[in-house]
Amino acid sequence: MDATLFTNGTLYLGAGAFERASLLVVGDRIVDVIPDGGELPTAAHLVDLAGGTLLPGFQDAHVHPLLAGLQSLGIDLKPVHDRGEYLRLIADYAAANPTAPVLTGGGWFGDVFEGGFPTAAELEGVDGRPIMLHSHDAHGMWVNAAALRAAGIDGATPDPEGGRLIRDGLGQPTGMLLESAVALVEHLMPAPGEALVEAALEAAQRELHSVGVTAWQDAAVGDSDLGPNPLPAYLRLAADGRLTARVVLAQWWDRARGVEQIVDFERVRAEAAAVGVDAGTVKVMIDGMVENHTASMLEPFEGHPGDVGIAFLSPEALVELTTALDAADFQVHFHAVGDAATRHALDAVEAAIRRNGRRGNRHHVAHLDLIDTSDIARFAELDVAANVTAVWARRDEEIVHRKLPLLGAERELTHFPFGDLHRAGARIVGGSDWPVTTPNPLWSIRTAVTRTGLVEDPHAIGDGVLTHPLLGEQALPLGVALDAYLSEAAWVNRLEGETGRLEAGRLADLVWVDADLSDLDAYGSASVRRTYVGGAVVYQAP
Ligand SMILES: [Zn+2]
Missing domain, CATH: 2.30.40.10 (Urease, subunit C, domain 1)
Known part of the structure; x- marks a missing residue:
């Protein structure tokens, strides 16, 4: 050798x-x-x-490679952060793809547009075909007038359940669709074929390797709210030796079903294991995000009496599903942003331990924007890993203007409390949530330590984002921030005996x-x- x-x-x-x-x-x-x-x-x-x-x-404990890959093969607005640049990239793509029936892509940030949202009017004269562009955070879509027409959307179209059309003073849709309203135009997009899905996954793999990532946990595999199912492509790439990363697949918990879906997860776990892929994780979305009031909160949003956001699953349902998944030796990967969502995830793990004993299934909670102080010590007690998206913990324009005002002064102090978690003995692991934010672990690690943005990052926009830490006392020591992407992420990915250390x-x-x-x-x-x-x-x- x-x-x-x-x-x-x-x-x-x-x-x-x-x-x-x-x-x-x-x-x-x-x-x-x-x-x-x-x-x-x-x-x-x-x-x-x-x-x-x-x-x-590096190991990324929460990432969406297929979404990122599909975006990079379409109109990819991720590399820039400027209204004029967006329009130039869209026009360039349109010119280079004269036969595409519709033009799709995404990655734009709202803060470059007046009022925080782009409009169809901005796209007037760019191209006559429908244009549909996901926001960088995947919670909304910017479309042009041709897309609105093709989807039959006008002033008479009602807001769908769980979504909203932004409207002008006369009630006419402006070209911005939020949350479930995206489904009103999605049928205009041709479903990507097998070859395109494989190409997108391989493009994402190349990009992750280029920033030093060798293993990751895909945070949504199956029929999810988050785009096409990457499972078949993973299995094919693994079977013919094209999957060069070590991957863990978090299978999507279908909230419309109950514990009867666990037999399907077991089948997929066995099918994946046969080609050397670990599908022993299940992803459970408990809530959404703060900015659009879909985070699940213990107390109402500041200035919005009675509005505690949305919980996608009741505490009782969480206990039942977590106990059953734990008994079947699945790792549960929770999405929790609000402090109520975080508490209910911890309660569910506690209930599972009471019923099943400590089975060592390495459950983890991703994002953790807000944690009530009384819940901090429970991470270590329950051996639940804190899966942090550290690059968010800085004073971006979006956070300062859209998020902090909804928290209020007191609750702002419980925002991304990574330092408190570490001091209370919690295991900290790192995830990028790419394409929502950069996949570069070095930038996340640096932000975890400084709580500021990097001058090299086009998306670090805002007064003082580069110089003024977001709650500096919540910074992590450098070694902890690095290990979050190395040995600790390896633990969450069940690879810690084999990877994560130079030994x-x-x-x-x-x-x-x-x-x-x-x-x-x-x-x-x-x-x-x-x-x-x-x-x-x-x-x-x-
Ligand atoms: Zn995610």
Whole structure:
């Protein structure tokens, strides 16, 4: 077997420890870590790290690769944050795709438009075909007049249950559809064929490898509210060796059904295991988001008496499904944004432990925008991991103007309380929620430590977002923020014995970054030179 020696760089050894050292890989495993000054073995291949850092491959504990891939193959507005740039990218795509019946894509931010939402009028004269563009947070859609006409939407169209059409002073739809109202136009989009879905998933995999991600947990597999089902494509890619990442699939809990769907999850788990894919997780959406009042709150939103948001599942239903999934040895991956949603997730796990005992199924709660102070210590007690989307914890324009006012001064102090969770012994894991936000773990880690945005990030927009921390006392130590994407994410992905640390005997899932990552200032512009999975190069910087 071929040996590769990595020298002349810094190794990240976990728990905040950076060391000048060399690393020897034979085949797919790490076989030795040699401190500087130690005798170096001979190896067929030598990699000169050129003063950069070598880490275990990053693991993303909450991501939607297929959605991101489909977006990047359509009109991809993610790379920019400017109204004029959006219109230019849309026009360019239209010109390059003259035969497409409809034009689709997404990734725009509302804060560049007056009033927070774009309108059909903005798209007047761009193209005569229907144009439909998802917002970056996937909670709304911007459409043009042709799309409204084709879908038969006009002033007489009522708001659907769980959704809303933004209207002008005369009651006419302006071209902005929120939440379930998106379904009014979705049928205009041709369902992507098998080949397109596979291509999108492979494009997403390439992009994740390019930011050093070697393993991830897909946060919605199955027939979900979040686009086409990626399961068949994962299984095909795995079967023909095109899946180069280690993936865990979180199967979508259908809220219209009950525990009888668990037999279907078991079937998929077995089918996936046969091609080496772990589908032993179930995703349960408890609520939505704060900004549009769909988070589930213990107390009403500030200035909105009686409005405590929406819970998609009752506490009783959560207890029943969590207990049953735990008994069947599924990991439950909860989506909880409001403090009531978080509490009910913890209550459900507590009830499952009471019934089933501690089965070690590594349940985790993603996002955690708000946690009541009395619930913080329960994460460690119940061994529930806090799956944080750290890049959100900064003073973005959207957060300052649309979210904080709904919390009020007192509750604002319980906003993304990652520092409190850590001090109370909670296990912190990192997820990007890409394409909602950047998949770059280095940017998330930097924000977890500084609670500010990065000057390199086009979406870090707002007064003081770069300089003024969002609740600085909730910052995480650098080692904790790094391990959230390494050993702790490996634990949540059931890969901790094999990955997540640079240690003899573990799989050689590695990322070589071109900067010294013990220096926080390096994170914004640092880039990945090479990514390895099981000793094989899966990404090489151009
Ligand atoms: Zn998500």
